[in-house]
Amino acid sequence: MTNIEYNNELIQKYANLRRTINEEYINIHPIQRGGILTPEACKALISYGDGYSLCDNCLKGRIDQIENPPVGEFLKDMAKFLNIDNVMVTASARESKRLLMKVISKKYPKRKTVVVDSLAHYTTYLAIETNNLKVREVPNSGEPEFKIESNDYENIINQVIEQEGELPLLVVLTHVDYKYGNYNEPKPIGKICQNFRVPFLLNAAYSGGILPIDCKKDFIDFIACSGHKSMASSGPIGILGFKEEFHDDVMVNSKIVGPISLKSFPNKICTVMGCPPVYGAPLITLMASFPTIVKRTREEFVKEEAKKANYIVEYIKNINGITILGKLPKIHPLTNIKTDCFAEIAKNHPRKGFFLRDEFKKRGIIGMLPGISKEMKFSSYGLTWEQVKRFSNAFLEIIKKYAPI
Amino acid sequence: MTNIEYNNELIQKYANLRRTINEEYINIHPIQRGGILTPEACKALISYGDGYSLCDNCLKGRIDQIENPPVGEFLKDMAKFLNIDNVMVTASARESKRLLMKVISKKYPKRKTVVVDSLAHYTTYLAIETNNLKVREVPNSGEPEFKIESNDYENIINQVIEQEGELPLLVVLTHVDYKYGNYNEPKPIGKICQNFRVPFLLNAAYSGGILPIDCKKDFIDFIACSGHKSMASSGPIGILGFKEEFHDDVMVNSKIVGPISLKSFPNKICTVMGCPPVYGAPLITLMASFPTIVKRTREEFVKEEAKKANYIVEYIKNINGITILGKLPKIHPLTNIKTDCFAEIAKNHPRKGFFLRDEFKKRGIIGMLPGISKEMKFSSYGLTWEQVKRFSNAFLEIIKKYAPI
Numbered sequence: 001m002t003n004i005e006y007n008n009e010l011i012q013k014y015a016n017l018r019r020t021i022n023e024e025y026i027n028i029h030p031i032q033r034g035g036i037l038t039p040e041a042c043k044a045l046i047s048y049g050d051g052y053s054l055c056d057n058c059l060k061g062r063i064d065q066i067e068n069p070p071v072g073e074f075l076k077d078m079a080k081f082l083n084i085d086n087v088m089v090t091a092s093a094r095e096s097k098r099l100l101m102k103v104i105s106k107k108y109p110k111r112k113t114v115v116v117d118s119l120a121h122y123t124t125y126l127a128i129e130t131n132n133l134k135v136r137e138v139p140n141s142g143e144p145e146f147k148i149e150s151n152d153y154e155n156i157i158n159q160v161i162e163q164e165g166e167l168p169l170l171v172v173l174t175h176v177d178y179k180y181g182n183y184n185e186p187k188p189i190g191k192i193c194q195n196f197r198v199p200f201l202l203n204a205a206y207s208g209g210i211l212p213i214d215c216k217k218d219f220i221d222f223i224a225c226s227g228h229k230s231m232a233s234s235g236p237i238g239i240l241g242f243k244e245e246f247h248d249d250v251m252v253n254s255k256i257v258g259p260i261s262l263k264s265f266p267n268k269i270c271t272v273m274g275c276p277p278v279y280g281a282p283l284i285t286l287m288a289s290f291p292t293i294v295k296r297t298r299e300e301f302v303k304e305e306a307k308k309a310n311y312i313v314e315y316i317k318n319i320n321g322i323t324i325l326g327k328l329p330k331i332h333p334l335t336n337i338k339t340d341c342f343a344e345i346a347k348n349h350p351r352k353g354f355f356l357r358d359e360f361k362k363r364g365i366i367g368m369l370p371g372i373s374k375e376m377k378f379s380s381y382g383l384t385w386e387q388v389k390r391f392s393n394a395f396l397e398i399i400k401k402y403a404p405i
Numbered sequence: 406m407t408n409i410e411y412n413n414e415l416i417q418k419y420a421n422l423r424r425t426i427n428e429e430y431i432n433i434h435p436i437q438r439g440g441i442l443t444p445e446a447c448k449a450l451i452s453y454g455d456g457y458s459l460c461d462n463c464l465k466g467r468i469d470q471i472e473n474p475p476v477g478e479f480l481k482d483m484a485k486f487l488n489i490d491n492v493m494v495t496a497s498a499r500e501s502k503r504l505l506m507k508v509i510s511k512k513y514p515k516r517k518t519v520v521v522d523s524l525a526h527y528t529t530y531l532a533i534e535t536n537n538l539k540v541r542e543v544p545n546s547g548e549p550e551f552k553i554e555s556n557d558y559e560n561i562i563n564q565v566i567e568q569e570g571e572l573p574l575l576v577v578l579t580h581v582d583y584k585y586g587n588y589n590e591p592k593p594i595g596k597i598c599q600n601f602r603v604p605f606l607l608n609a610a611y612s613g614g615i616l617p618i619d620c621k622k623d624f625i626d627f628i629a630c631s632g633h634k635s636m637a638s639s640g641p642i643g644i645l646g647f648k649e650e651f652h653d654d655v656m657v658n659s660k661i662v663g664p665i666s667l668k669s670f671p672n673k674i675c676t677v678m679g680c681p682p683v684y685g686a687p688l689i690t691l692m693a694s695f696p697t698i699v700k701r702t703r704e705e706f707v708k709e710e711a712k713k714a715n716y717i718v719e720y721i722k723n724i725n726g727i728t729i730l731g732k733l734p735k736i737h738p739l740t741n742i743k744t745d746c747f748a749e750i751a752k753n754h755p756r757k758g759f760f761l762r763d764e765f766k767k768r769g770i771i772g773m774l775p776g777i778s779k780e781m782k783f784s785s786y787g788l789t790w791e792q793v794k795r796f797s798n799a800f801l802e803i804i805k806k807y808a809p810i
Contacts (some may be wrong), residue, residue, distance in 0.1 A: 001649065003485040006700040010482075014695045015445045016472050019452045019461070027461070035456035040420045042454060047424045049450050050409070051440035051640040056424065059775055069422050077415075080408040091496040091641075092682035112552020118666040122659075123671065126678050129661040137665040191619065228456020235456040236496075236682035254527075256534040260542040261523040273531050275496035277641035279633065281450070281686050290419045295411040344498070370464055 021130075023083035027388050029367030030181070030334045033381035034210050034230035037285060045234050045281050053280040061267055063275040063283070064088060074287050080228035081294060082223055084215035084241035088250065088269075089283060089388045090276050093205040096124035096224035096240035097172075099271055101131045104169055104199055113160050115198075117148045117184070119177035124203060134171060136160060145327050150188035153255065159194050170199050170222075175213070176206040180326030181334025181379070183211070190219025199246070200328050205229050206334060208239065210305075210381065212297045215241060222246070227282065232289035237282035308380045308388045311335035315392040319399060325375075333381045339374060345402045346373040356398070363394045431792050434772030435586070435739045438786035439615050439635035442690060449693035450686050451637050458685040465623035466672055468680040468688070469493060479692050486699060487613065487628055489620035493655065493674075494688060495681045496609040501629035501645035502577075504676055506536045508654045509574060509604055516574035518810040520603075522553045522589070524582035529608060538574060541565060547807050549730050551585050552750050553578075555593035562601050575604050575627075580618075585731030586739025586784070588616070595624025604651070608636050611739060613644065615714035615786065617702045617712075620646060627651070638691035642683045713785045713793045714738035720797040724804060730780075738786045744779060750807045751778035761803070768799045 208225030228235025321341025470633030675749025726746025
């Protein structure tokens, strides 16, 4: 007996869940733009909706070795795409970071410090915390650019060596940060890490699938990507790319033996608990979108998307009370702005800060943080030019509505 | 520049992935039956296909606190359904086990042994291994029943105390095992654990969503369930249920602080890396199927499904060369049989063991392990009576075809 009844109330609450809003609106939230499914992924999603749909023809008990559909081949193609030796799928980019830190902690048990840029995502910090490691930050230049200097990595690494008598365990660079969308060139930092012989992780959750990445050229040892954030996958699904020299550290085969049953599982990869939890929709949609991902990270597409982002910036930057934050011109379309002009309106508006979300919504645009009027974060990735112009224009319209000249 | 070209070959390989086979066939693989989507989940899947679709109206930066759609309420309803104090979603049942063992290891650092039944799933062993713990097994009675005796748990716990001077860290019972589908009554073992004051985990990956579960009545401290295995969710998604006394051990708020940025994330749950990776399709389909899950775990539905499983067993058990393994009558429809009769045919068949899969496939039935003719594992869960009869009959047809009387 359970405490819950099967009745009309229960059915009404759960049996008709729809995300209708997204069908008529542009969603400019940066976590949404890169994950929107391709038509190919939509079709694959419907076909492979059941939980273990990828496992119909699993012959070896390993998701990474499934041949039909071509998972094994896909992982090799993804490795080529990122130009790194190996690729494994994980539950998410955050999970890639967590398990990577765990495996290299085991390799270098005396090294306790992870060096990160000070714009790292909160999950980078949580991966450090959950692995009982320490964090050191590389500073940024503060407002308005919040720029990271590659050379500061060298200083911080030297400080760690001096103060702890050990190398850092890992150096992390956030390729494109969640806050200002600043693009950081990995190569100079990769070179520094190579000189110190410290493993270098690129967190490409916002960039892998949006911008071109070449791990070998940039001295990247590990890369974490997000299928649902930037690779048009339903997900959640992460990618962990790693150099061959770390293969046996990441791909650890199980050694446990049942003392009575004598069961053992030497074919299973302990690091990902056997098969990572992506047995159906997450991985199949990532695979289905892969050709588009390859296409959209080519130079002409990337340039066009940057053009849209910079168009918006140019259009709104001279509005009184708007300040563009982060480095310019934009390379990645994630943009952060201070909106003192809107904060001023909010003061006297009956809906307070919520007025801003309302006003954009009236104009067919959603994804603003509710109640916030002092700053805004958005991404124009994948919008049509018509939508880019509508979005840019909305700023002026709202300003004019409340402060008619 | 990447090493991969956007060309027709790439498009052909990935852009048209379809699982057509499942539309015309019955899939009797036990990992598939309980995860087949409800019509409500299919609709929700299409609507919430994009990666972060659940986060449109996230106000608190926590997936478990989203109100629209009603995630927070759903977790409470799921807790009522399982009759346990708290429920958190995770990437998978295996992940529930891994992170649970991690948090209680932290609570009881001297306790190093996990006691499991000897039919535990491989991921239970991997969760032990990845947490650097030791495993002890409770024996089973061997062929044909492979029965676990509740009292043996007491013996093994006493052995651990005697030999290690510490209580076991955790006792695990596999509610319904992956191999023989044996149903184990949790209550007697829960009582033993309560007497010893050892935390008790029920692995309900195959049962939660198929059979009724009452954690309070059965002295269950923790429960791991699988949305994609047994709750008609697209998933992957797991559930971790836990008693209030362990709330602060599981729901650990982040304490890390960025030394320069002074960033901190006290609202984020470290255990699940902030938000567990179920931001769209996995959780929304679980929610959409929930009313059906409540309904199908009521007595009349459960009895009907057992009836189907026992019908098949009765129908085939007298075939010469077929032995039913596991406890009878069936309570859960996962069934394992020895098929010496088919193994005999395979010896002289040009397709060897693959003939068996071929023969069933000709009859519209898939899900057999390729190449295996000595034993078979299947589940009749959710089949119509017509399908149950077709499946039962297929055994006789195949036998007759190769050994005409």
